[in-house]
Amino acid sequence: MTSAEVHERIADLRAQVARHDELYHRQAKPEVTDFEYDLLKSELAGLEAKYPQFKAADSPTTRVGDDRLEGFATYRHRLPMQSLDNTYSEADLRAFHQRLVNLFGLEDLAYVVEPKIDGVAVSLTYEKGALVRAVTRGSGFEGDEITANARTIRTLPKELKRPGSKGAKGAPVPNVVEIRGEIYMTLAEFERINHEREEAGEAPFANPRNLTAGTIKQLDTREVARRKLEIVLYGSGFCDPALDHAAASAGTQNAFHGLVKAWGLPSVERFWTTHGIDETWKAVQELDKLRHSFAYATDGAVVKLDSFAQQREAGSTAKAPRWAIAYKFAAERAETRLKAITVQVGRTGVLTPVAELEPVLLAGTTVARATLHNQDEIARKDIRVGDFVMVEKAGEVIPAVVGVNTARRLPECVAYVFPAVCPVCGTRTVRYEGEVAVRCPNVNCPAQVRRRVQHFVSKAGVDVEGLGEAMVDTLVEKGWVKSIPDLYRLQRDDLLLLGKSVEKSTDNLLAALEASKHAELWRFINGLGIPHVGASAAKDLAGKFGSLEALTEARRDDLLAIAGIGETMADAIIAHFNEPRNRALVSQLLTLGVAPAAPARPPGGPGQLSGRTFVLTGTLPTLSREEAAVKIDAAGGKVSSSVSRKTSYVLAGDEAGSKLEKARSLGVPVIDEREFLQMLGG
Numbered sequence: 001m002t003s004a005e006v007h008e009r010i011a012d013l014r015a016q017v018a019r020h021d022e023l024y025h026r027q028a029k030p031e032v033t034d035f036e037y038d039l040l041k042s043e044l045a046g047l048e049a050k051y052p053q054f055k056a057a058d059s060p061t062t063r064v065g066d067d068r069l070e071g072f073a074t075y076r077h078r079l080p081m082q083s084l085d086n087t088y089s090e091a092d093l094r095a096f097h098q099r100l101v102n103l104f105g106l107e108d109l110a111y112v113v114e115p116k117i118d119g120v121a122v123s124l125t126y127e128k129g130a131l132v133r134a135v136t137r138g139s140g141f142e143g144d145e146i147t148a149n150a151r152t153i154r155t156l157p158k159e160l161k162r163p164g165s166k167g168a169k170g171a172p173v174p175n176v177v178e179i180r181g182e183i184y185m186t187l188a189e190f191e192r193i194n195h196e197r198e199e200a201g202e203a204p205f206a207n208p209r210n211l212t213a214g215t216i217k218q219l220d221t222r223e224v225a226r227r228k229l230e231i232v233l234y235g236s237g238f239c240d241p242a243l244d245h246a247a248a249s250a251g252t253q254n255a256f257h258g259l260v261k262a263w264g265l266p267s268v269e270r271f272w273t274t275h276g277i278d279e280t281w282k283a284v285q286e287l288d289k290l291r292h293s294f295a296y297a298t299d300g301a302v303v304k305l306d307s308f309a310q311q312r313e314a315g316s317t318a319k320a321p322r323w324a325i326a327y328k329f330a331a332e333r334a335e336t337r338l339k340a341i342t343v344q345v346g347r348t349g350v351l352t353p354v355a356e357l358e359p360v361l362l363a364g365t366t367v368a369r370a371t372l373h374n375q376d377e378i379a380r381k382d383i384r385v386g387d388f389v390m391v392e393k394a395g396e397v398i399p400a401v402v403g404v405n406t407a408r409r410l411p412e413c414v415a416y417v418f419p420a421v422c423p424v425c426g427t428r429t430v431r432y433e434g435e436v437a438v439r440c441p442n443v444n445c446p447a448q449v450r451r452r453v454q455h456f457v458s459k460a461g462v463d464v465e466g467l468g469e470a471m472v473d474t475l476v477e478k479g480w481v482k483s484i485p486d487l488y489r490l491q492r493d494d495l496l497l498l499g500k501s502v503e504k505s506t507d508n509l510l511a512a513l514e515a516s517k518h519a520e521l522w523r524f525i526n527g528l529g530i531p532h533v534g535a536s537a538a539k540d541l542a543g544k545f546g547s548l549e550a551l552t553e554a555r556r557d558d559l560l561a562i563a564g565i566g567e568t569m570a571d572a573i574i575a576h577f578n579e580p581r582n583r584a585l586v587s588q589l590l591t592l593g594v595a596p597a598a599p600a601r602p603p604g605g606p607g608q609l610s611g612r613t614f615v616l617t618g619t620l621p622t623l624s625r626e627e628a629a630v631k632i633d634a635a636g637g638k639v640s641s642s643v644s645r646k647t648s649y650v651l652a653g654d655e656a657g658s659k660l661e662k663a664r665s666l667g668v669p670v671i672d673e674r675e676f677l678q679m680l681g682g
């Protein structure tokens, strides 16, 4: 390369890295994988090292990412929050160890190996044991104050447990302590929100990390509370008195994890204390096998010197500590042929393209379908039918097509043309300004009818027993159900035509439909499928308006007066009921005898746990399990012995075991005794 070419390449790389920094840190919408990003950055660092004459003071290689946004107060960390150097190879990890061996003149160094949680870094400050502040990493020196948002995290204690705290182990509490960790979202919650967004015509988030970053930076705390965030703590910042002397003589990272637990804070699921590099490498590999059972997405292992004294001695470079390193696991990726692109039509008419793949093994499961998100994504990646595509598991569960191997593209592969008509009813599709979604505008499209009816009768709707998805398909296919009210117009004689000996099930179905006319009001509201309105908003609306008629007449101001209803939702509700067809639907339901049950009693009264299922695990600080079960029963709730997706809450005490893990992996909320008693209004 000539000097001019080098200069040009450096400028190009700097621009690319800066753009990806902006997309990643500020917009939470990265376009490349971490690996691709690291490749660009290391090429840039290599050129800058070789050609020092082109080194610039503000190169992205010397700057750390900055995620500060307007609208939040800036807060200076008492001790900077550093980032970590990344490695992708065993050799690099061994080189890291060798540097420390040379420094200390000791082979047998003790390390702690921890999962690298793929979330958003946060620093919490507890003063005299009380949570006073939560701040993002920001520039590393100062970040955004997100305390109000962090307080919505149900598993984050507002008070540290001290010795003698009721029923808890506790540990001495310093005057001031900064505790660092990661805010994340379970995979179940990620899927729930993405599904809701797709239905509302919005671009889905690529992975749980981006969604977490987007959520934590919302100015409207009420919106944050609707998305269930979680947290895990793994590090220490400023501490007065110093941690070595304070609580539980936490002079090691190993002891620090014990301290985090004793204070009652959520800690990493597993960590390994190792000696020397061979043991450390073994632990890293073991973590790689285990990590899929964790509640959070992990993208690597963090290896840290165990002793705080040794950490101090090793020190830091401008950007990262010398005593720790992140070993990134290779992304689980596979290449396979894209056989076809099918397009599904959702409840609100949104067309979602799906990749039909030559089945391929990916992270232990066979993948034959993957999401392509929307029209723009296909165009941006230039994905063509017949291509060999790279499939990755975003957030480790949902496969997505991340790119094309153009070297293997055959000449007959032509650019994909997104359907101009609905694949189900043939209506010309539309795309509204500002939306990524392409929609079928025909509300009578059988695909939409089917999905709307399925949603209405589902467990999140009026919950009609015996009316599963397949049965709804049949009813729509037969032309008996063209809209939700048609469910209540079904004729016994028609249903009997469906086959022999269906008499009993027909009668059961009709009885279940009849009973559903008196489902709770929020179930109808949720079942209507108003964009952006989910179950928890439906409950708020039911509590405020008390009837379907009143809701159809809601004014914007009335809606905004409800805690938990933001502008987007208020506008969606107004737009929904401005549509004559939607108003007609409600009045038809009422004419057909729909009479929702009175809204659930306000918290504190008897019956406030009705419809909720609890699983008890571990030893509670004050209540015995029997006492807790009696309280649940008295409040109308149910107690179950095993955790499933249907569990509403896991009430966990000390020494909680596999049930707690199961709850975490399914994204079931875990509460402690104090939160439980609060729920009961006590």
Ligand code: IVH
Pocket (backbone or CB within 6 Å): 081, 082, 083, 084, 085, 114, 115, 116, 117, 118, 119, 120, 121, 122, 137, 181, 182, 234, 235, 302, 321, 324, 326
């Ligand atoms: S220690 C100076 N431990 O990874 C030490 N970081 O790539 C700084 N991360 O900014 C962090 N899991 O947000 C540490 N077990 C873990 C981690 C972890 C995830 C994140 C953290 C950090 C980033 C660095």
